[in-house]
Amino acid sequence: MTQPNRTPFVGGNWKMNTTASEAITLIDAVQSGLKGDLVEVAVYPPFVYLREIGSRCAESDILLGAQDCWHEPSGAFTGEISTTMLKDCGVTSVLTGHSERRHVIGESDELVNLKTKAAIGAGLVAVLCVGETLEQRENGQTDAVNESQIKAGLAGVGKDELGKVVIAYEPVWAIGTGKTATPDDAQDAHTKIRALVAEMYDQQAGEAMRIIYGGSMKPGNAGELMAMPDIDGGLIGGASLTAEDFLAIIDAGATQKV
Numbered sequence: 001m002t003q004p005n006r007t008p009f010v011g012g013n014w015k016m017n018t019t020a021s022e023a024i025t026l027i028d029a030v031q032s033g034l035k036g037d038l039v040e041v042a043v044y045p046p047f048v049y050l051r052e053i054g055s056r057c058a059e060s061d062i063l064l065g066a067q068d069c070w071h072e073p074s075g076a077f078t079g080e081i082s083t084t085m086l087k088d089c090g091v092t093s094v095l096t097g098h099s100e101r102r103h104v105i106g107e108s109d110e111l112v113n114l115k116t117k118a119a120i121g122a123g124l125v126a127v128l129c130v131g132e133t134l135e136q137r138e139n140g141q142t143d144a145v146n147e148s149q150i151k152a153g154l155a156g157v158g159k160d161e162l163g164k165v166v167i168a169y170e171p172v173w174a175i176g177t178g179k180t181a182t183p184d185d186a187q188d189a190h191t192k193i194r195a196l197v198a199e200m201y202d203q204q205a206g207e208a209m210r211i212i213y214g215g216s217m218k219p220g221n222a223g224e225l226m227a228m229p230d231i232d233g234g235l236i237g238g239a240s241l242t243a244e245d246f247l248a249i250i251d252a253g254a255t256q257k258v
């Protein structure tokens with residue numbers, strides 16, 4: 001049974017997908033199929049659709065999120081988007097350190113930390129994504145990678161700010177590949193992450209931290225993953241692009257955590 005302060009969180013990361021009309025069709029279908037409020041639901045559309053999707057989210061309990069942000073408030077940063085701009089669009093949470101930003105775009109731990117702190121400082125929730133590559137897993141480095149990414153990502157974040165943090169454990173080898181960590185493997189990583197947060201802050205902080213799993217989560221495996229005691233929800237890529245699948249995952253979260 002989840003802690004009362006660990007409301008399950010399910011986020012749909014649309015990545016660089018959808019046209020404007022597909023995005024509207026998708027959000028309308030998710031909105032009309034949503035039952036109950038046991039799960040906190042957020043969507044992360046492409047930046048250019050934030051306003052449009054945000055105006056629809058405003059009519060429902062779906063939270064609007066952004067896939068990235070820049071850490072400076074304004075200035076000569078061509079192509080970048082500040083947290084102030086995101087808030088103007090109704091955004092309440094931001095993904096930081098997503099594996100595609102780390103491994104495809106080349107973001108460093110330092111940049112992820114700056115973005116995480118900027119998001120929290122702006123009053124947004126930072127969904128800090130961490131996880132090991134296949135090579136790191138095969139070398140037995142899963143826990144060490146999670147530890148160093150979390151320590152670096154949360155450097156300078158105070159205990160009183162942790163309510164604005166969700167940690168997403170997303171093994172890189174499981175993202176978009178159809179391969180999923182087994183519930184036991186994911187639970188093991190989540191337990192260690194929770195213990196790490198407790199060690200970095202205190203026991204209460206560890207117990208209160210929401211730690212969600214990402215990496216090929218779909219209707220067929222979401223229930224067993226979210227049934228694990230330390231898995232507090234999911235960050236969904238591919239399956240969030242189909243309303244029916246995303247809604248089934250949200251339902252699985254609601255069923256597992258009551």
Ligand code: PGA
Nearest residue numbers: 175176215216236237238
């Ligand atoms: P996936 O993506 O569900 O397509 O594996 C997850 C993510 O990148 O957050």
